[in-house]
Amino acid sequence: MxxxxxxxxxxxxxxxxxxxxxxxxxxxxxxxxxxxxxxxxxxxxxxxxxxxxxxxxxxxxxxxxxxxxxxxxxxxxxxxxxxxxxxxxxxxxxxVDATHTINVRVPLHFINQESAVGVKQQGGIVSIIANDVEIITLPGNLPEFIEVDLAEVEVGTVVHLSDIKLPEGVKIAALEQGASHNNAIANIHAPAGGASQDSAE
Missing domain, CATH: 2.40.240.10 (Ribosomal Protein L25; Chain P)
Structure with a gap:
């Protein structure tokens, strides 16, 4: 780091x-x-x-x-x-000190956008809804960013906070408040005015 x-x-x-x-x-x-x-x-x-x-x-x-x-x-x-x-x-x-957790917003890095199933095979478009997320962690576990892999995401699928694979010792602040705070962070949708290749078949 x-x-x-x-x-x-x-x-x-x-x-x-x-x-x-x-x-x-x-x-x-x-x-x-x-x-x-x-x-x-x-x-x-x-x-x-x-x-x-x-x-x-x-x-x-x-x-x-x-x-x-x-x-x-x-x-x-x-x-x-x-x-x-x-x-x-x-x-x-x-x-900050090493023994107390902190709440910090960290960037979300969405990877494999162009090669995602919903894009490459189904002709969909990626929409990013959130560029960062508030986490709770000890200072020693603080990541510079968190990756979100879109490789297997299909058209019509919404990616939520609960889908994020978190580093060890890291929690998402919103999810600590309950399932109703499981907000969307990205989705892949069909192009406006047209259907994806998958739905057209």
């Missing part, structure tokens, strides 16, 4: 005015919370944060956050972006 290191500086001033001043100085306001310590307001260099955000793995990975020389393991919990320009405006980080 990739190692992510991020530098930050503690800040005392809070509020919209203080945040604006930080952004004008090419800094991004952020906060660290969780664990037994009180929440801590910090600022991160805009350029450094933008660089790590370019990596998909950063969003589902433990980050070594160095605040004034003190390194804390954290995960990114929330990111506020500018509505028009899409650059980061504020970040929330959650402290």
């Amino acid at each position: 990739t190692d992510f290191n991020l530098n930050a500086v503690a800040r005392d001033q809070q509020g919209k005015g203080a945040s604006r001043r930080l952004r004008h100085a090419n800094l991004v306001p952020a906060v660290i919370y969780g664990g037994e310590q009180a929440p801590q307001s910090i600022s991160i260099t805009f350029k450094e944060l933008v660089k790590v955000l370019e990596s998909e793995a950063f969003y589902s990975h433990i980050v070594n956050l160095n605040v004034d020389g003190q390194v804390q393991p954290v995960v990114l919990k929330a990111l506020q972006r500018h509505p028009a320009k899409n650059f980061p405006m504020h970040a929330d980080f959650l402290r």
